[in-house]
Structures are given as C-alpha cells and as structure tokens.
Amino acid sequence: MSTPTSAPAATAAPEASKTSNFLRQIIEHDLDKGTYASRRWAGSPGDAAHHAAGEPDPAKIRTRFPPEPNGYLHVGHAKSICINFGLARDYGGVCHLRFDDTNPEKEDQEYVNSIIDAVRWLGFDWSQPGNSQPYQASDYFGFMYRAAEALIEAGHAYVDEQTAEEMRANRGDFGKPGVDSPYRSRSPAENLARFRQMRDGALPDGAAVLRAKIDMASPNINLRDPAIYRIKHAEHHHTGNQWCIYPMYTFAHPIEDALEQITHSICTLEFEDQRPFYDWLLQRLIEGGLLAAPAPHQYEFARLNLTYVVTSKRKLAQLVNEGKVNGWDDPRMPTIVGLRRRGYTPESLQLFAERIGVTKSDSWIDYSTLEGCLRETLETTAHRGMVVLNPVKLVLTNWDEVMGAGHLEPCTLPALPHPPEGVASPLRHFQIGKEVWIEREDFAEVPPKGYKRLFPGNKVRLKGGYVIECTGCTKDANGHITEVLATVVPDTKSGTPGADSVKVKAAITWVGVSDGVQAEVRMYDRLFSDAQPDAGGKDFLQALNPNSLKVVTAIIEPSLAHAQPDAKFQFERHGYFVADRVDHALGKPVFNLAVGLKDSWG
Ligand code: ATP
C-alpha cells in the first residue's frame, strides 16, 4: 500500500499500477503502424497549408480535454483529464486544453479561470514548445465559416428555411425515414448567397439554418442532414458581436480537433452516434484540401457515474443557486474545487482514475472507491494528531501530590508512525498536567459488556502519557457528567523505563487542558442519502442527506493549531482532516473531515 508521494504529481501514478485498456491498445497499435507518423505541426493550430509548412510533429500523439466553460469541473471531468493528459504523458504526446466556447450565451471567464486552476492542480500541463496558452474554439470561427462555404460550394450543405417544427417532423424517426426539405435542392450559388445573408445579420434568430447534405433516409438520425450553423444574435465573451451565426457543436468539434492535429479524440459514449458525422465532415474537408490528413479519430469511453453524487453541471448549479450547499467549493460538492477543499489530493484523484480504469460500458462506481484512494494517499503522508471531538474534562486527583503542584510534564509522539525508510519522523510536542480533555464516550459509569476504557476501577493509558486509574465522576444537578476523576500511576510515562510495568487493555486519546486549543471541526457526510440520487428522472433534491454537515467545537493538540491551510492530518482514531483552505487561520483553526479511517457506510 505504499504510494510514492514525493514525485511530481504528473508522474505520481506508479508505472506498475497502470493497467492496459482499450485506449492504450489503440494508441500502441497506431504508434506501431505509424498511423500518424506523417503528420506535420506548424507550432499552432491551423489548416492544411499551415501545417504543411511546419515540421514533422514532435508530439507522437495529440489528445485534448475540451470543456465548455459553463460551470465548474467535477469528478467526472477529473477522470477525463487524467485519461487525456495521462495518455499524452505516457506516449510521448501532448494534450491540449481547449475551451469549447462555441456557444455564445452560457460561457464566462470565471469558469475559464477555474478550469485552468483545476487542470494545473491535478498536476497536468498543456504547454508545448512555443505555446503555453490554452486553445479556444472561438479562435477557429473564421476557419469554420470558410469550411461551411466550402461545403456549400461542393454541394455538401444547404440553407434550410423550414420552421423548427417542420424540420423536426421531416426528420422522421427510428422507424421512419426523413423527408427532404423543399430547400434541399437549392443551387450552391443560391445557398452561398443566403448563407452570407445569414452571416450579415439579414435574418432573425431561427429563420434559417445551414445543414449538411447527407442522407435523409440514413438509419443514423445524426446523418439526416444535421444542422451545422444557426443564427444567434448574441454577444460572445471573446468575439463580441463579430458573429451572429454560430457553428453547432457537432460541426465545430471535429474541426477543432483537426485544426489542432489531434490524433485520438476521446469522448464519452453518448457521442458514439455522432462519430459517422465526425468522419464524414473531416473527409469532405480533407478532400477539399482545407484540412490536413490523416484525420483525427474519435473514441468513446464510459462516463463516470459515482454513487451518492450528481455530476450534471446543471444540477450542481441548482445546489449552489438554491443554497443547498455553500458554493461551488463546498466540501460536499463533487466539483474539483469542492473535493480539494474537502482534503482530496491530486494524487488521490489520479489514483482513482487509474483504479476505475477505462471501459466501453456504463457502470456505477461506488463512492467508497474514491474515499479509499484518498485514505491510501494520506496514510503514509498525513501527520498524526490527537483531537477530542466531544470533550469532557478528566481530573487527575493525585497529580499535585505525586507530580508536584501545577506540574506540567512534556510528552512527545511521532508525527508519522510509519515514516518512509531512512526518514526520521518529526516529533509532536504536548504536555500533560492535572487536567486533560477526553472523549465523553471514553467514560462509562456502568461499563457495557467488553468495554475497556474508563470506568471506576479500570486502568487505561493516556496515549503518549501515563497510565491512569478511574475513580468515578462528578455530575451536575441534572445528572449530567461534568468531570471524570482518576489517579495517575507514577513512573508509567510512555517511552520511559518501566512504562509497561502496569498492563492496560486500552489507550485513549486526549488533549491537555493546559495546551489544547479550541477548533471548529466540520464533520461532513455524504450530500445525498440515496445511492443514485438522480437516476431514472428522480428529483435529486428529495435525496439530500439532512445530516451532511455537523459542526463541533473540538480541542486539538498544539501541533495542529499551527497547521497551514490545506494541510492534511490524521486525527487519531477519528479520520483524516484538512485545515480548511478558506476559513482556517492561526488563532482560529477550522478543520474539515475528509474521510473516516474505515469505510463506515453500507
Ligand atoms: P455536463 O453534462 O455536466 O455539463 P459536459 O459533458 O457537458 O458535462 P464538458 O465541459 O462538455 O461537460 O466536458 C468536457 C469533457 O469532460 C468532455 O470530453 C466530456 O466527455 C468529459 N466528461 C464530462 N462529464 C464526464 C463524466 N461524468 N465522466 C467522464 N468524462 C466526463
């Protein structure tokens, strides 16, 4: 279970754990056969002539991660990022970060920035010689327009002015072939003139679309003359008001890939039916001399479905906008910013992506798989600390007498119980005195069967401190326990000769009253109590777990009070916690529960 942690994140997934998958096999086959060996690369995206003037492509393969900047990335995107950047890294290639910003209305710079942060944080890099900027699809609008005119001139596209309803009715369906539009037989010259009027703003939204002319009877509905350009009088966050027509995603995406000389265009299964159009379009544009051959090829894999999680951006936005969570980076959110704030590390998400693998059939991954990956990466790296989450005071009634009045005894424990070989663990320093905090559940006036912790007459060890013997407790008028009473057994301090002379059955965690520090601890649980909150059209808001956050005031040992924001710890016996990136500060410590020590669900 040892995980290398000092290696840079991008190379953290250990070689031995990389299992083959169908994508790796395809790439290895292509490299073997030299499928893409003849490609040239001019240093930037461009058409056939541009790349022909370039060098043989130094990147053996090119993949891309093409998010639409219309929301924050989530754990499903993390899988896609790890696949695309991971394959490029492993096979001497480059992975492009490309903003698929062809839809003018939904996109925003805030999302662009958050996506850049997320990819970098996950440990990946898109820069290559001569270029460190991400690409953006809107830079290709000029070429896309040219490609559309070329299709029109070659008789492969026409302007259709049927109403939306007519178009829908005439498309047919699974059992019924489509019906040709009356506009389908327009001449190229007529189409070109009309398309230019569309471009010049002469027509209102929805009055016409440009359609590819393929086959209205195709069994694949996507080939029944798909729309490739529509009119939208809308301002775009990069191109402003330069365009009032915008390419459809299915037209734009293959072109973006081809201009960037992508070799393996990897997407999720729902695009499988689009592949024939992807290939059709690129072949037409290669024939016409606009795009360089060989064309990129699309491959589909199963998207990540994770139990207890929703991953639709729309639904995540709803959780934020309706105040069900405290923002996109709420530690209960499956967004990358949320996972990060929860205490997830890049290594844990890379390990997760590796472990769930790449398949061609949809399935559900259990949430505990994700949690297991985090535990595994933190186990060897997270410093230990003692924390009392539900404190009650323990008074050592003979302390002053046997140790000296007011005496405080310094104690230490290693921060890492199993440090990497050849490395000495740092020590944690804390002190014990007459009063310490213990967990309420560690005392029972009348012990249940098998109870080994504090009850009158029983001895336990205060971890890293002394053996003590319980003598009873004090209560308030309501019978509520206010203090637990015990006596310290002298000469039993941990690590000193004779420490083991008194045998005990349990060691309990504690924090000194003299040096313990109050902290806010946010005990997170799953956001939903239904394993598939939005499956089958269910209302996912009905499945919210009402106990997904409990805030407690805990007492932490002094070493934890000096934690840097984002530092991860194992609170002994409680789980892994992270100092909150946003709210934690010296003097006002705030920790989030990242994951428990064991899988306590199911
Ligand atoms: P949503 O439907 O939530 O809006 P999306 O698929 O539209 O997500 P994009 O920004 O278009 O989001 O996605 C960028 C890339 O991430 C795409 O290549 C897409 O296939 C991939 N991706 C999105 N969701 C998942 C998922 N759950 N599992 C794996 N890959 C995903």
Ligand code: MG
């Ligand atoms: Mg999308």
